[in-house]
Amino acid sequence: MSDQVDVDQRRMHLVAVGLNHRSAPVEVRERLAFGPARLGAALHELRDRPPIAEVAILSTCNRAEIYTAATDAGLGEREVVRFLSEFHELDPAAVEPHLYHLADDGVARHLFRVAAGLDSMILGEGQILAQVKGALQAANEAGTARTLLHELFQRGLHLGKLARSETEIHRGAVSISSAAVDLARTVFGDLRGRQALVVGAGEMSEQTLKHLVDQGVASVVVANRTHQRAVELATRYQGEAITFDDFPAHLVTCDIIISSSAAPHPILTVEKLRGPLAARRGQPLFIVDIAVPRDVEPAVADLEDVYLFDIDDLSTVAQRYRSEREREVTKVEALVEAETARFGAWLEARGSTSLVVELRERVEAMRDAELDRWLRRLPDLEAAEQEVIRQMMRSFANKLLHGPLTAIRRQAGTPRESAQADLVRRLFDLDGGEEEA
Amino acid sequence: MTPVCVAAETVALLAYLAAAVLYPQRLIRPDSRLTRHAHWGLVIGASLQGLGLLAHLGHAGSEALFGQYANASFVFVLLCVGGLLWLEARTERPALGAFLAPVIFLVVLLTLFEAHTQAPVIRNPWFVAHIVLTLLAYACFGAAFCLAAAYLVHDGYLKRKRVERLALLPPLRVADRACHTAVAIGLPLFTLGLAVGAAFLVSVRAPIDAKVVLALVTWLLYAAYLALRLGRGWRGRRLHWILVVAFLVVLLNLVAARHRLELPPPAVAVVSR
Numbered sequence: 010m011s012d013q014v015d016v017d018q019r020r021m022h023l024v025a026v027g028l029n030h031r032s033a034p035v036e037v038r039e040r041l042a043f044g045p046a047r048l049g050a051a052l053h054e055l056r057d058r059p060p061i062a063e064v065a066i067l068s069t070c071n072r073a074e075i076y077t078a079a080t081d082a083g084l085g086e087r088e089v090v091r092f093l094s095e096f097h098e099l100d101p102a103a104v105e106p107h108l109y110h111l112a113d114d115g116v117a118r119h120l121f122r123v124a125a126g127l128d129s130m131i132l133g134e135g136q137i138l139a140q141v142k143g144a145l146q147a148a149n150e151a152g153t154a155r156t157l158l159h160e161l162f163q164r165g166l167h168l169g170k171l172a173r174s175e176t177e178i179h180r181g182a183v184s185i186s187s188a189a190v191d192l193a194r195t196v197f198g199d200l201r202g203r204q205a206l207v208v209g210a211g212e213m214s215e216q217t218l219k220h221l222v223d224q225g226v227a228s229v230v231v232a233n234r235t236h237q238r239a240v241e242l243a244t245r246y247q248g249e250a251i252t253f254d255d256f257p258a259h260l261v262t263c264d265i266i267i268s269s270s271a272a273p274h275p276i277l278t279v280e281k282l283r284g285p286l287a288a289r290r291g292q293p294l295f296i297v298d299i300a301v302p303r304d305v306e307p308a309v310a311d312l313e314d315v316y317l318f319d320i321d322d323l324s325t326v327a328q329r330y331r332s333e334r335e336r337e338v339t340k341v342e343a344l345v346e347a348e349t350a351r352f353g354a355w356l357e358a359r360g361s362t363s364l365v366v367e368l369r370e371r372v373e374a375m376r377d378a379e380l381d382r383w384l385r386r387l388p389d390l391e392a393a394e395q396e397v398i399r400q401m402m403r404s405f406a407n408k409l410l411h412g413p414l415t416a417i418r419r420q421a422g423t424p425r426e427s428a429q430a431d432l433v434r435r436l437f438d439l440d441g442g443e444e445e446a
Numbered sequence: 447m448t449p450v451c452v453a454a455e456t457v458a459l460l461a462y463l464a465a466a467v468l469y470p471q472r473l474i475r476p477d478s479r480l481t482r483h484a485h486w487g488l489v490i491g492a493s494l495q496g497l498g499l500l501a502h503l504g505h506a507g508s509e510a511l512f513g514q515y516a517n518a519s520f521v522f523v524l525l526c527v528g529g530l531l532w533l534e535a536r537t538e539r540p541a542l543g544a545f546l547a548p549v550i551f552l553v554v555l556l557t558l559f560e561a562h563t564q565a566p567v568i569r570n571p572w573f574v575a576h577i578v579l580t581l582l583a584y585a586c587f588g589a590a591f592c593l594a595a596a597y598l599v600h601d602g603y604l605k606r607k608r609v610e611r612l613a614l615l616p617p618l619r620v621a622d623r624a625c626h627t628a629v630a631i632g633l634p635l636f637t638l639g640l641a642v643g644a645a646f647l648v649s650v651r652a653p654i655d656a657k658v659v660l661a662l663v664t665w666l667l668y669a670a671y672l673a674l675r676l677g678r679g680w681r682g683r684r685l686h687w688i689l690v691v692a693f694l695v696v697l698l699n700l701v702a703a704r705h706r707l708e709l710p711p712p713a714v715a716v717v718s719r
Binding site for chain 2: 192194195196197198289290291292293310313314316318322325326329
C-alpha cells in the first residue's frame with residue numbers, strides 16, 4: 010500500500026490558517042497573496058510537508074486562507090504557518106499576529122460563512138462564490154484536494170448558492186455607483202441600447218460608467234473641462250469625447266446623465282433643460298448628480314419625466330440595501346450552522362467507514378498471503394480444488410469480520426466510537442506496530 | 447336562480463373583494479405575508495363565478511347563454527384575470543393587480559345587481575361577433591390600464607424617491623412598451639367590433655344611444671394614444687394618463703351595457719338560426 014493511502018486511512022483533521030480584511034491591513038494581505046502563477050507550486054510544496062495530506066488555497070484581494078487536511082492538527086497548523094513565512098520570505102513574527110487558526114468544525118463553519126458572503130467586505134457579495142470554486146479547481150488540478158477538502162468545498166459551494174436562493178443576502182446595490190445603475194434599471198429595465206452622457210471625468214463617474222457599460226449601455230459620450238481626460242475616459246469605454254461646452258447638445262438624445270464636474274455652481278438648470286425636454290416628448294431622462302457641490306439644480310427634479318438622484322439619495326439607497334442584507338444574516342447563519350452539523354456527521358461517518366475499509370483490507374491481505382503460502386506447498390491441486398479452498402477462506406474471513414464490522418457501524422457517531430476504534434486498531438494491529446515479517 | 451348558484455356567486459364576490467383589498471396593500475406593505483396571496487382571491491373568485499354560471503345554465507338551459515349580461519361580464523372578468531396573472535408572471539412584478547383587482551370587483555358587483563336578468567335574446571351572428579371582439583378588446587384595454595397606472599405610480603415613487611417600492615412594479619420603459627402592445631392589439635379588435643356592431647345596428651335600424659357615443663369616444667382616445675406615440679413620438683406621463691381616462695370610459699360603457707338596447711320591437715325578435 011502506498012504512503013498516500015496510509016495517510017488517508019488514519020484519522021484526519023481539518024486545519025485552516027489565514028488572514029482577511031479584518032485581521033490584516035492591505036499591506037500585509039498583498040504580501041501574503043498567492044498569485045495564479047505561483048499557486049500550483051505553493052499547493053505542491055505544502056502538500057509535501059508532513060503531516061499535511063490535502064491542501065487548498067483561497068487567495069483573493071480580501072483574504073489569503075490555506076485549508077488543509079492533516080493527521081495531526083497542531084503539527085499541521087505549525088507547518089502551515091512555517092510554510093507561509095518561508096514561501097513569502099517573511100519574518101514569522103511579522104505574519105503571526107494577523108493570522109487566525111481554525112480546526113475541524115471551525116474550518117467548515119468558516120468556509121461556509123465565507124462562501125455565503127458573511128465574511129466578505131461587502132456583505133453577501135457574489136464574487137466570493139466563484140473564488141471558492143476557483144480555489145477548489147486549482148487544488149483539483151494540482152492533485153492536492155482529495156476526499157476531505159473536496160467534500161468540504163463542494164458543501165461550501167452548495168451552501169453559498171443556497172444562501173443566495175433562500176435569503177435576500179445578495180439583493181440590492183450597496184455602493185453608490187451600483188445604486189445608480191440599479192435605479193437606472195428601474196426606469197429603463199434593460200439598459201442595452203441606452204445612451205449615457207458623462208459630464209466630468211472623475212473617479213466616481215468612471216465607476217458608475219463602468220457599471221452602466223457592464224449592463225450593456227450602447228453608447229457613451231464624455232464631456233470634461235480638460236478635454237484630454239474626456240478623451241482618455243471615452244477611449245477606455247469605446248465612447249465619444251466632446252468639449253465641455255458641447256454637452257447641452259446631447260441632452261435630447263441621451264437617456265442617462267452622470268454628472269460629477271468640479272463646477273462651483275449648477276451646470277444643468279431647469280432653463281437649460283426646457284428645450285431638450287420638449288424635444289424629447291416625454292422620453293424618460295435619468296440624471297445622477299454625484300458632484301459636490303451639486304451640478305444639477307434641485308428644481309430639475311420637479312420637471313416631468315426627469316428622474317434626478319444626487320449623492321445623498323444614492324447613499325441612502327445603498328445604506329438601505331446594506332441594512333436589508335444585515336437583516337438576512339441570522340437566516341444565513343442558521344443555514345451555515347445546519348450545514349456545519351451535517352458536515353460534522355459526514356466526517357464522523359467517514360471515520361468509521363475508513364476503519365471498516367482498513368480492517369477489511371488488513372484481514373483480506375492476511376488471508377491472501379496465507380492462501381498463497383499454503384497453495385505453493387500443494388502444487389498438485391487442480392484449479393477447481395484451489396478455487397474451493399479460496400472460496401472457503403473468503404467465507405471464513407467474511408464470517409470472522411461480520412461481528413466487528415457490524416459493531417463499528419453501530420457505534421458510528423456515538424460517544425463510544427473513538428474508544429472502540431482504538432480498541433479495534435489495537436486488537437487487529439491496524440497501525441502496523443507488530444507487522445508480520 | 448338556484449341556491450347553489452347564489453352561494454357560488456356570493457363567495458366569488460367575497461373572493462374578488464379580498465383581492466381588491468389585498469392587492470393595493472402590496473404597494474403599501476410589500477412585506478406583508480397576507481398580501482402575497484392576493485392573486486388567489488382572483489383565481490378563487492373566477493372559478494366560483496364560472497361554477498355559478500354553469501349551475502345556472504344547467505338549470506335555465508342554453509337560452510341563458512346568450513341572453514344574460516352576467517355571461518358577458520364573466521368573459522370580460524375571466525380575460526382580465528388571466529391576462530393579469532400572465533402579466534405578473536411575465537414581468538415578475540407582483541403588484542400590477544393593485545390597479546385591476548378593484549376594477550374586476552366593481553364589474554362583478556355591478557353584474558350582480560342585475561344578475562341573470564334577461565336581456566333581449568339576440569342570436570344574430572353579427573351581434574355575437576361584436577360582443578366577442580369588443581370583450582377581447584376591453585381585456586387588452588384592461589391590461590393597458592393596469593400597466594399605465596403602474597407607470598404613473600412608479601413615476602411617483604421615483605419622484606418621491608420611494609426606492610423600496612420600485613421592485614413591485616415594472617420599469618417605466620417596460621410598462622410603456624407593454625401598454626403600447628396591449629393597445630396595438632386591442633384597438634384593431636375594438637375597431638372591428640365597432641364596425642360589426644355598426645352593421646348590426648344599421649340592419650335592425652336601431653337609434654344611436656349613449657353606449658354608441660361612449661364607444662366612439664373610447665375609440666378616439668385609444669386612436670389618439672397610438673397616433674401620438676407612433677406619429678409624434680410621445681412618451682411619458684401624459685401619454686399614460688390618456689390610457690387611464692380611456693379605460694374609465696370603457697368602464698362607463700360597461701355600465702351603459704346594463705341598460706337594454708333601445709331596439710324597436712321587431713329587432714328583438716331577430717333570431718338567426
